[in-house]
Amino acid sequence: MPTTKRPRTRIKDLLALEQLPVPNDPLVVMGWVKTVRSSGAVAFVQINDGSAFADLQIVVDANCPDYALVQRLTTGCSVRVTGILQESLGRGQRYEILADAVALLGDADPEEYPLQKKRHTLEFLRELAHLRPRTNTFGAMARVRNAMAFGIHQFFQQRGFLYVQTPIITASDAEGAGAMFRVTTLNINDPPTRNGGIDDGQDFFGRPAFLTVSGQLEAEIFAQSMADVYTFGPTFRAENSNTSRHLAEFWMVEPEVAFCDLDGLADLAEDFLRHIFAHALQSCPDDMAFFNRFYDKELIATLESIVAADFERMTYTEAIAALQSSGERFEFPVEWGLDLQSEHERYLTERKVGKPVIVTDYPSSIKAFYMRLNEDTPAHRQTVRAMDVLVPRIGEIIGGSQREERLNILQSRMAEAGLDQAPYWWYLDLRRYGTAPHAGFGLGFERTVQFATGMQNIRDVIAFPRTPRNAEF
RNA sequence: UCCCCCGUAGCUCAGCGGUAGAGCGGGCGGCUGUUAACCGCUAGGUCGUAGGUUCGAAUCCUACCGGGGGAGCCA
Structure with missing residues (x-):
């Protein structure tokens, strides 16, 4: 797997550029795949890294050595992309990255990954608090x-x-x-007692304590x-x-x-x-x-x-x-x-x-x-x-x-x-x-x-x- | 805690006493500088759980569990 010493560029910073950088050297971006649209000639991978609302479109054509890999990418995968920033040929975004290399960092089995590239109900997403961000x-x-x-x-x-x-x-x-939450180190199954009640004096603070x-x-x-x-x-x-x-x-x-x-x-x-x-x-x-x-x-x-x-x-x-x-x-x-x-x-x-x-x-x-x-x-x-x-x-x-x-x-x-x-x-x-x-x-x-x-x-x-x-x- | 509504495929839902369905998503194939792309084929379900009524229950009844909306309390 190719490695690079170049630092990661945030998508937010790329999209905020007034114009294409000069010189326009290859950049490294990393993120999670939102959606992939692929074909026999060219593939489009939308990634998001959390820095901005907008996704970044990655264009991968047959000249890219990782083209076959990109065909297997699915929603939820994490990737590292190296490529050149260019004005987008399509509508819907100003810039896109023409990929030189795409590396899969973490796979996300599409048969199991619960997030789809469509709207979910908020109730469903509450059950997935670890993925909903x-x-x-x-x-x-x-x-x-x-x-x-x-x-x-x-x-x-x-x-x-x-x-x-x-x-x-x-x-x-x-x-x-x-009502307050009690904070205690007493053994709640067998608390010390005194005068028929729980002996709070033996609790951690020597008295009852609560969350504020x-x-x-x-x-x-x-x-x-x-x-x-x-x-x-x-x-x-x-x-x-x-x-x-x-x-x-x-x-x-x-x-x-x-x-x-x-x-x-x-x-x-x-x-x-x-x-x-x-x-x-x-x-x-x-x-x-x-x-x-x-x-x-x-x-x-x-x-x-x-x-x-x-x-x-x-x-x-x-x-x-x-x-x-x-x-x-x-x-x-x-x-x-x-x-x-x-x-x-x-x-x-x-x-x-x-x-x-x-x-x-x-x-x-x-x-x-x-x-x-x-x-x-x-x-x-x-x-x-x-x-x-x-x-x-x-x-x-x-x-x-x-x-x-x-x-x-x-x-x-x-x-x-x-x-x-x-x-x-x-x-x-x-x-x-x-x-x-x-x-x-x-x-x-x-x-x-x-x-x-x-x-x-x-x-x-x-x-x-x-x-x-x-x-x- | 109280009142009302809802739990059916991975998701969103239809079916509401008589052999379990659709769309999306997934898989396979096709096609295209695409935009939650598009076209074809395909796999996928102890109908929340436990009882009950019935010849027969996803469907009716009861309890429980889970979710939602509203109320109270408040921020």
Whole structure:
């Protein structure tokens, strides 16, 4: 087998060339075969290396010593190709490679290889999480997801935010944000007992430990010293949720900002979403065009309008009034004090205003203890400085609040919620020593990728989805 | 967790009480600077699993398993 010292050229870089290179020396490209069209005179092999949405067409004529080999290539094989870049004689692509040599790196038995050169259902591909990145959809998804993750860091870094890594294993519970996964080294078949129960003192940490449901409380610690911080990492919910919008393991972005109130936080959330959508559109135009064509014809227009326009803002009280006067018939009741249901959120963002909506100042009774209590509200209509960012089709994409920085009010709110203050001693200390106004939000990364790609099911925007009874890969 | 729908060839589906079908994909052959090429031939199935009803079950009933959609919870 011939070898070469020449480095591999990425398909993306070849296709981006303004003109043919001078001198036009032989290049080496490597990738996986998408499709082969062969004949008695000439064969065409389309390969993809993941660097770009587009495939590269390899032309192999009878002069090529590997012509016979190419006749046997099938979808899924990996190959190394040496050849000259030329303007394509056919339509459908600008450049192609005229092959001098083709080497088979890895075979893929066509009788067994499950991916065909045609569309598969997303449900089928979920069973093939190890091969689906080779498809157009999941290659595009991987690149857009990567671009959005980069855009998130870029947004915060440009604004001087500090990226902090909060723990994945935690002993605290962020106010029952959801059922938690227990982490233990105890022998679950024969755990040590004490006083009739499991002796947690003998567990690894000397106490019960869990996978985190949120990095918020730890991010607040850093906001109370570094002022502008964000986290971006995995979080875990052991809820038995079987929907197209929930995962047991998902990634969350959580900025936490000192000396910031809810209005400032809403501004930040709006700028943030606009930045990452603009970044996805700008850095992955081919992938976004693909999603627009095959998954949501309105996708690019919707994202561009979000990038261009201000979000609508209304208070919870205004939202309730709007719902009550809408003339719509809702399945769930609309009444001040009740939480907004999915159907209500979707009405507001899809029908009422037709763009993202930020709803603020929810009743304190339906929100978490750490959200800042509004002054000047009647006792029976107490509200907190909370906000939800609602977007069409997904519903809630961001939830956040200004935090309660006043120690006495925070303590009374915890008491109302029936929370034991002892485990939160450090959280309360932040209010005892140099407390400062601050605010933060959480953004579900997969839901944001869902929104940006038009993918209907959250299991198709993460490489290895974790859902109830599903952790194969 | 609740409600509804669906499990038939490698994939996508039809068949809905009476001898298991199509398209695509695969194999073989042909043809062509082709574009998820095209043309011909061909192989391929314990009809999700286990019970039940029936002379007879892919088809009707029950349970379980798996998948999907919606709801709740939320991000």
